[in-house]
Amino acid sequence: MTAPAHALRMGTTAGRGTLLAAILASGMVFLDSTVVNVALPRLGAELGATVAGLQWTINGYLLMLAAFVLLGGALGDRFGRRRILLLGVVWFAVASVLCGLAQDTGQLVAARFLQGAGGALLTPGSLSVLQASFHPDDRGKAIGAWSGLAGVSTALGPLLGGWLIDALSWRWIFFINLPLAVAVVLAALRWAPESRDENASRTGAGRRRFDVTGALLGALALGGITYALIDAPARGVRSLPVLLSVLVGLVAAVAFVVVERRRGETAMLPTGLFASRLFSVLNVFTVVVYAALGGFTFFLAVYLQNVVGWSALRTGLATVPMTVLLLLGSARAGALSAKIGPRWPLTVGPVIAAAGLLLLREVRPGASYWTGVLPGVALFGLGLTLVVAPLTASVLAAVADRFAGVASGFNNAASRAGGLLAVAALPLLVGLSGTGYEQRGALTDAYRGALLWCAGGLLAGAVMAALLVHRPPREAPPSQPCHSLPAATPPAAARREGRG
Known part of the structure; x- marks a missing residue:
């Protein structure tokens, strides 16, 4: 790859400033992903929220991020x-x-929808700025520094967030983003160069179109199913609003497939990618594993505070070992997968994680x-560590290089969709509704049932990997994980080609 004009070098003031902007930008998203679950009991009590309100607090954000993150990357390439x-x-x-x-x-749920839309612009942008700005000789170092320091912010998130919740209020886990944003804006304007994909911005017959229709249909499909799952406990599974939302979701999903097939390689999600059976299997596996992760973290944070009686800080710190294991072990897991193939890591990892949940x-x-x-x-963190890097590398290796960016972006969206659906479905499956999360007996039964469902999902994923996953036809280098705890981000998009 040729160096861009005025390519940045590590060690220069401009290089350090651009790296700082990218790290702080992604750190905002990572911070929210690790502390909002911890804040649920406090904000629920203060705002008088039901279980459905807590679900939408998480899912409003995830829905927008999953549906529009690919579009956000494409906007960056064009503009x-x-x-x-x-x-x-x-x-x-x-x-x-x-x-x-x-x-x-x-008001909170509406603001979370808006926050997710902002995250869909921000998430692909922090890495693509580094990819486009640094000299090829320093690009790997810059992305490695970004990944490592962003991971540290993920690990520190529960500590900072839990302290803010206990010492001040749950509201401060959101207010803390304001000074971070000011720092990002100042650093980016001062040091980060502008870049775009000239192929994406060209005019004429070859001009690439934005797949806004695909993004909207994807959001409508996810939103319809999510609404039905969340609203069913209160209204009843056979109520008209629930049935209509299911119908809207299914029709939108079918329309999404039809639109994407007609648009071919200009689509947000070229359906030709799914000609690779391995790519298809790995993304179903992603949904299953990240559904378990999303459901587990949702229930654990509420259970530890409302039943076990822990503070927000202590609850936030409880899951730090998962992040630390990911930071320390992902590179080794990626190297192991490159040596022996992904089948065994993707089979053994979910089994270990399921044992942790039990x-x-x-x-x-x-x-x-x-x-x-x-x-x-x-145990859960160890199992996840065995999964994340091999999964990312295998997804990228399952498709042609020119589709690496969109493959990484779709896998990122699949992980978020898994968490979205789990948070929507699990309370329905375990019979938790209304203000049941404030009642120890009801929450205890729901928590144990939810973790059993999550463990079962992980074991199903292990069976899927054992039977259907094989070594990709070509090798991808061991990559940084394209997912973080407990939400996703796309470091693997370092290999992108003009798409988010």
């Missing part, structure tokens, strides 16, 4: 990566302030962290 990154940062910061100022659940089902009031919580969390 300028720095410009769209800055737009995303400002949008995310304004929405975060609205979240912090919310006076009822409806241990965590037995956590009771008064439990010690060291003997009651840490063993299960560590």
Whole structure:
């Protein structure tokens, strides 16, 4: 790959400033992903939220991010990566302030939808700016530094967020994004060069079109199914609004497939990618694994505070070992997968993670962290570490190089969709509704049932990997994970070709 004009070098002031902007930008998203679950019991009590309100607090954000992250990357390629990154940062910061100022659940959920839309612009932009700005000789170092320091921000998120919740209010987990956004804007304007994909911005017959229709249909499909799952406990499975939302979701899903097939390679999601059976299997596997992760983190945060009686800070710190294991072990897991193939890591990892969840089902009031919580969390984190990097590398290796960016972006969206559907479906499956999350007995039964469902999903994923996953036809280099705890981000898009 040729060096861009005025390519940045590591060690220069401009290089350090651009790297700082990218790290702080992604850090905003990572921080929210690790602390909002921890804040659910406090904000639920203050705003008088039902279980459905808590679900939408998580899912409003995930829905927008999953549906529009690919479009956000394409906008950056067309109109300028720095410009769209800055737009995303400002949008995310304004929405975060609205979240912090919310006076009822409806206002908070609306602000979370807006925040997710900002995140869809911001998430692909932070990495694509580095990819496009640095000299090829320094690009790997810059992306490695971004990945490592962004991972540190993920690990520190529960510590900072839990402290803010206990010392001040849950509102401050959103307000903290404002100074971070100011720092990103100043650093990016001062040091980050602008770049765009000239092929994406060309005019004439070869001009690439934005697949806005595909993005909207994808959002409508996910939104219809999600609404039905969340609303069913209160209205009843056979109620007209629930049945209509299911119908809307299914029709939108079918229309999405039809539209994407007709648009071919100009589509947001070229359906030709699914000619690779391995690519298809790996993305179904992604949905299953990240559904378990999303459901587990949703229930654990509420259970530890409302049943076990822990503070927000202690609850936030409970899952830090998962992030630490990912940071320390992902590169080794990627190297192992490159040596022996992905089948065994993707089979053994979910089994270990499921064992961790079964241990965590037995956590009771008064439990010690060291003997009651840490063993299960560590096992879950170890299992996830075996999965994430091999999964990313295999997804990229399953398709042609020119589709690496869109493959990484779709896998990113699949992971978010998995968490979205789990948070929507699990309360229905375990019979938790209304204000049941504030009642110890009801929440205990729901928590144990939810973790059993999550463990079952992981074991199903292990069976799928054992039977259907094989070594890709070509090798991809061991990559940084394209997912973070507990939400996704696309470092693997370092290999992108003009798409988010």
